[in-house]
Amino acid sequence: MPLTEPDQVVDLRSDTVTKPTPEMRRAMAEAEVGDDVFGEDPTVNRLEALAAERLGKEAGLFVVSGTMGNQASLMAQTQRGDEVILDESSHIFNYEVAALVVLSAVQPRTLRGHYGILDPEDIRRAIRPPNIHAPRNTLIAVESSHNRGGGTCYPLEALREIRRIATANGMAVHLDGARIFNASIATGAPVRELAAQADSVTFCLSKGLGAPVGSVVVGTRAFIDRARRARKMFGGGMRQAGILAAAGVVALETMVDRLREDHENTRILAEGLASLPGIVIDLARVQTNIVIFIVKRKDLDAPGLIVKLAEHGIKAFAITPDSIRMVTHKDVNRAGILKTLEVLCAILG
Numbered sequence: 543m544p545l546t547e548p549d550q551v552v553d554l555r556s557d558t559v560t561k562p563t564p565e566m567r568r569a570m571a572e573a574e575v576g577d578d579v580f581g582e583d584p585t586v587n588r589l590e591a592l593a594a595e596r597l598g599k600e601a602g603l604f605v606v607s608g609t610m611g612n613q614a615s616l617m618a619q620t621q622r623g624d625e626v627i628l629d630e631s632s633h634i635f636n637y638e639v640a641a642l643v644v645l646s647a648v649q650p651r652t653l654r655g656h657y658g659i660l661d662p663e664d665i666r667r668a669i670r671p672p673n674i675h676a677p678r679n680t681l682i683a684v685e686s687s688h689n690r691g692g693g694t695c696y697p698l699e700a701l702r703e704i705r706r707i708a709t710a711n712g713m714a715v716h717l718d719g720a721r722i723f724n725a726s727i728a729t730g731a732p733v734r735e736l737a738a739q740a741d742s743v744t745f746c747l748s749k750g751l752g753a754p755v756g757s758v759v760v761g762t763r764a765f766i767d768r769a770r771r772a773r774k775m776f777g778g779g780m781r782q783a784g785i786l787a788a789a790g791v792v793a794l795e796t797m798v799d800r801l802r803e804d805h806e807n808t809r810i811l812a813e814g815l816a817s818l819p820g821i822v823i824d825l826a827r828v829q830t831n832i833v834i835f836i837v838k839r840k841d842l843d844a845p846g847l848i849v850k851l852a853e854h855g856i857k858a859f860a861i862t863p864d865s866i867r868m869v870t871h872k873d874v875n876r877a878g879i880l881k882t883l884e885v886l887c888a889i890l891g
């Protein structure tokens with residue numbers, strides 16, 4: 543019996559490819575709406591309150607994307623000419639079109655983490671003492687789970703230490719928690735405990751949680767008021783956005799616990815990969831729904847392997863000439879994972 547339909551496409555490029563569930567589509571069709579720039583969309587208000595409650599913060603702000611959430615947070619917590627400490631492989635530094643420089647006019651100070659995870663001691667050493675020549679260090683930005691790091695997570699204790707360092711130096715902490723629920727499942731730390739170590743947190747509804755659009759930023763009410771102004775400045779003030787927020791409510795209410803399945807599938811994929819010739823993978827790095835591996839062969843590089851996989855209906859990204867990233871999500875089932883391993887085995891011999 544074939545493992546999958548012969549023509550089944552297995553799309554492992556990103557968890558952003560997930561399609562909304564039937565329940566989301568129903569909720570969207572029936573959503574009560576109003577003008578959200580006037581604060582009058584009941585469904586947006588409900589999503590923002592629900593997100594704040596789940597993460598243990600005072601208030602929330604529905605934004606178009608994770609990028610907008612991160613950038614509104616940076617603008618709300620810095621002044622022009624400040625310096626933000628973050629890791630060199632972070633999403634904010636690499637994949638947000640230099641927005642922190644353009645929109646908030648802050649200077650990035652990048653540190654090298656272990657698969658994206660910063661050592662609190664390195665942060666402590668990077669903080670500049672007050673000096674007329676120096677930019678002011680006002681913000682530390684961390685990312686968990688870490689995208690480019692391969693889905694790695696900060697242990698709760700490391701976040702607590704970063705929180706202590708920030709407080710001691712009068713700095714704020716922003717957590718890019720695009721996949722914070724994955725991080726919570728992987729570390730066993732309640733999502734509120736993770737969020738409690740940061741002043742602001744962004745998380746995505748449109749990745750593993752399956753909503754079609756949107757992210758939420760949470761923090762104190764005063765912070766959210768400032769972030770709301772930034773969102774408006776960025777052109778992100780939406781009107782009857784309850785149509786979109788309705789899917790976000792369903793995502794938060796029904797899609798969080800099933801992320802465990804993605805982690806299990808990733809584990810099976812990673813362990814299968816580890817047994818293949820010419821594949822190098824650090825299994826300690828595989829903690830959530832992302833796997834990054836190195837293709838070490840004379841006859842085939844990473845983009846070449848991507849082309850061969852595509853011929854079998856399997857999609858993934860080569861993120862460097864010798865490495866490939868695969869991301870599991872609700873629209874790839876166990877059979878899709880096994881098919882991927884079967885095809886890889888056939889290609890790599």
Ligand SMILES: *Cc1c(COP(=O)(O)O)cnc(C)c1O
Nearest residue numbers: 607608609610633685689718720
């Ligand atoms: C996906 C992602 C974002 C935001 O991405 P958008 O495409 O702007 O929604 C931010 N940070 C991390 C770590 C991400 O993985």
